[in-house]
Amino acid sequence: MIAAIVSLTILGLSIGFSLGFVAKRFKVEKDPLVDDIEAMLPASNCGQCGYAGCGQAAEAVAKGDAPVTFCPPGGRALAEQLAARLGVDADLSDMEDRGPMLAFVREATCVGCTRCFKACPTDAIVGAPKMIHTVISEACTGCGACVDICPTECLMMEEVPETLSNWRWPKPQPQTQLVSTAA
């Protein structure tokens, strides 16, 4: 009994110390996690999270300084991915599960001031001075950098409308289900 306790204690301590030593001695300078996380982010450097760009934000998340829910354009899907990658339990319940958002130009009030396309990090807005601007929806990340800059409030974020091509089956809810076909 005592022999077992002693031997296991010694084993545990020696493994613990050697792991600690190895961790200090062979420390990896740049965390590969940061690269992984950066690859997941929109890379538009829109700045909505408060960091200068996606690179800095990735470092902060990897260190644990920022919550996984920090990225507004990434939304809940990104938060889930980050939580899985970092192995943390994140409380996503208060994060509204909005679908992907896209910017739209209300053409009636656009004066063609050219400010929005200068602010767009992915060149998703096209236009010319005193011409109505428009958003290329494929290139829009939904970061919202253009919304506040618009002097006539003609830019707004809208949910991507559901169509037959982007409709998906919802997750089955636990309830009475009808299973087709006569038994």
Added chain:
Amino acid sequence: MKFFSFKGGVHPEGNKTPTTSEAIQSFPLPARLYVPLQQHIGAPAKPVVEVGQTVLKGELIAASQGNVSAAVHAPSSGTVIEIAEHQAPHPSGLPVVCIIIETDGRDQWIEHSGETDPWRLSEKLIAQRISDAGIVGLGGATFPSALKFNLGLKQQVKTLVINGAECEPYLTSDDRLMQERTGKLIDGIRIMMLGMSASEAIIAIEDNKPQALKIMSAAAESYPELKVLKVPTRYPMGSEKHLVYTVTGKEIPAGKLAADIGIMVHNVGTAYAVYEAIFEGKPLVSRIVTISGGAVNQPRNLEVPFGTLVSNLIDYCGGLKQTPERLLMGGPLMGLVIPGLDVPIIKGSNGIVALTKDELKVKQQSACIRCSRCVSACPCGLVPLEMAANIKAGNFDRAVEYGVKDCISCGSCAYVCPANIPLVHFFNYAKGELVARQKAKQQQEYTAELAKQRQARMAEVEKQRAAAKAKALAAKKAREAAKQQQEAAQS
């Protein structure tokens, strides 16, 4: 001829007797046709008619656009009164853009003529005619057929398998087609073989259709390259993968197509449409639809112009006995629940089935007890219970490892599940989610590239601006120095 038996599958009650002896009737023309632009897999067709224009039956009203698409033709003569959204025959209940035609009752065909010598057409021309006729896979998958022909030629397909299995309960439209339009169907199959330069065609028919088997065998006798094969009645015999295995003993590898192993599968309905396109010059404007199910007064087989509302068909079949518990487009196992009777018939609609409560197994869902009946039933050799458990927990990667991408959504697992777990629903949900993630990833890569380009451009602009500023500063300094020198010289 010998067949190979695939693993798994189920034997649901056939329920084909109400319509199996119902000859195909042509449906009286409805007053309005709602012809969707999207009746196929791929990009929706692009309208080429305007509101107010009169059209003849068979006239092109929407052209195919993009790589994967199919043309749409006017199902009858009349006037285009609107191009607007109408509810789609789809479980989501979302709208689809339709060309709405008010029919004039004359049902007048546009001038058309078949090929004078169809047996001398080139493969390319056959594929072109099929594409022009707007033909898509009529078994329900609605993939544009011409693309399949081109693919078949590229992959040097040798064997054409004609799918006359019709394994879904209730449906008899293919059965009736084989019995009543045998000659044309055989010619359609032969021209299909010519179109993909296949050397043999095997027509597979389940043994629960003895009449069709007899008639088709007799008709195929004079052509040695055609073989009619009696296959056992087992669901999902009509699935491409399982039919190919049953007929040839070859397995289609995961993630590959039948064409990759030199085989191509087409439905009997498609073969008939190909006959009409080549021999009669008629585009695809109607199809045979089985109207059945316990809630329907007089189940029938009807030849219906596309765009006819389901409510018109139900009225013609004597209305409903009772409110159906479930309304399906297609059979009860793989058919899609439709949101109501106000949806149009499209190219892929092989049946309308209105089921009563007695025909459904309505039971409380309970927990999985890992009885593994779903594993025995799965014809793809997957483990449905593990896939569903992982999907439920949001663990999609694990579900992919278990092979959710190889699932054909046949519903055999849900059919046998004693706990009534909606297994296929889980798999459909997971497949949608995986597609959405893939798309999101592509989008993210694209926008990241755009952002990088923009940053590089802005850095370049900044550099140029700085250089210009420095140049201007230097010029100013030089000017000032010159001025000072001048002043010094003057004084």
